[in-house]
Amino acid sequence: MASDSDYDIFDYNSSQDPFxxxxxxxxxxxxxxxxxxxxxEKLKKSSCPISLKALKSQPKLVKVNCMNDKITRQAEQKSFRSDRFLKxxxxxxxxxKFHVKSTILSNPLSTYLSKQSIDVQSNVSSSSSKIFExxxxQSFSNFRRHFYRINxxxxxxxxxxxxxxxxxxxRxxxxxxxxxxxxxxxxNENTSYFPDLVYHGTKLNNIESILRYGFLIPNQVHPSNSKAPTIVSANGQAFGSGIYSSHSAVYSLSYVNATNTLLGCAAIPKRDNVGKIERSHGNILVLSHVSQIIPLFLIDxxxxxxxxMNYPCFNEVKQSKIYNKNKIKKLVIISRKYLRKVLKYMNDEVRKNNRYQVRSFEFFN
Known part of the structure; x- marks a missing residue:
């Protein structure tokens, strides 16, 4: 047995055997x-779930079930708690207001089926008579409630x-x-067909006028309301004079200006003897009379x-105040007593100025 003196190179001294x-x-x-x-071995996953005996007997399974080492697996996305519950x-x-169950059509197939099932713009008069009662x-509120429940x-x-x-x-x-x-x-004069759902996009300042006087035809006087103003066409008249609307809400968004509100309207277009809509050009629908269309909903x-850029939505109270401020003020009649005082003051000022006249003298050599 070696002594501790043989291991002087170590930093410690121990009586235990070094071996x-x-x-x-x-x-x-x-x-x-x-x-x-x-x-x-626990971390490493088996690249092939089939046993070696089965692989040796059936070599075709090697190509199908074995994973290539060069290909790396993609990490699976975690399922968050918010995704587990329905939105x-x-x-x-x-x-x-109308006691309608709110629904969101997230699936494009369900959206398409709903559009097909709710499409009431048919050319058959019998189908529309089943919808109307x-x-x-009887009243405008009953019609608007029924129109919203359908559309x-x-x-x-x-x-x-x-x-x-x-x-x-x-809203x-x-x-x-x-x-x-x-x-x-x-x-009441056109009960054979159900009104169409159309959209109209315009400026924020024009919504107040539309709600007050209805839709107006450019360069024409309102047939029943003398207080309604005469407007000028802002976007041209490609399909003649009339009120322009669209069956597509996305198309009407291009005409929305300085607001985040779109008008949802009911329209009664003119039809021919067969039942085909007149003055319909693709998504655009042109109406010839002001009573053929009315705004029903404000879509924010x-x-x-x-x-x-997001703009403020239409606010009835705020816009009415702005509208009243922009009205032309009436002429104020001033009494003669105040006019005499003003004229007297003006004459006194003229007399004061005339009291000190500037005189020029010419000096001759």
Missing amino acids: DIDYQIDRFELRQYLKLKKSK KSTIFECDE VEHF HRKIKSSLQDHPSIDMTDI LAPINESVQKDFMKRL FKYLDTLN
Whole structure:
């Protein structure tokens, strides 16, 4: 047995056998190596789920089931807690007003089927007579309620074709009573066909005028309301004079200016003997009389991207104040007593100025 003096090179002095120490160190390193090997085997997944015997007997399975080592697997996306639950559908103002269940058509197939099922713009008079009842002609509120219950899914899915727009609310348009009466009179005269759902985009300042006087035809006086102004066409008249609207809400967005509100309207287009709509050019529908169309709903939306700027939605109270300020003020009649005082003051000022006259003298050599 070697003494401790033979191991002076070490930093420690021990009475234990050095060979025993080396043996314990080797055993420790071996255990660490086995632990590391087991952990690697657990992490490493088998590239082939089939046993080796089956692979040797059927070599074709090797190509199908074995994974290439060069190809790396893509990491699977985590499922967040918010994705596990169904998203709650937004409740619009008209849904609460008319007691309609709010629905979101996220699936494009369901959107297409809903458009087909709610399409009431058919050319057969019998199909429209089933939709209309006597109570729908009694008042404008009954007609608007019935119109929304039929077309509410179509309105909610109207902006889904635009990828960067989200519909925030559908409100009732506060239309003037005189405009309501003119439209209901026209509706009672045309009961064979259900009115069409159309959209109209315009400036923020024009919405107040539309709700007060209805839609106006450019360069024409209103047939029943003498207070209605005469407007000038802003976007041209490619298909003649009339009121322009569209069956597509996305198409009408191009005419919206300085606001995030779109008008949802009911239109009664003129038809021929067969039942075909006249003055219809693709998505564009032109109406020849002011009583053929009426705004029913205010469709509010917002842009989700940074390319388009979001503007305020139409506010009835705020816009009415602005409208009243822009009205032409009446002429103020001043009494003679005040006019005499003003004239007297002006004459006194003239006399004061004339009291000190500037005189020029010419000096001769």
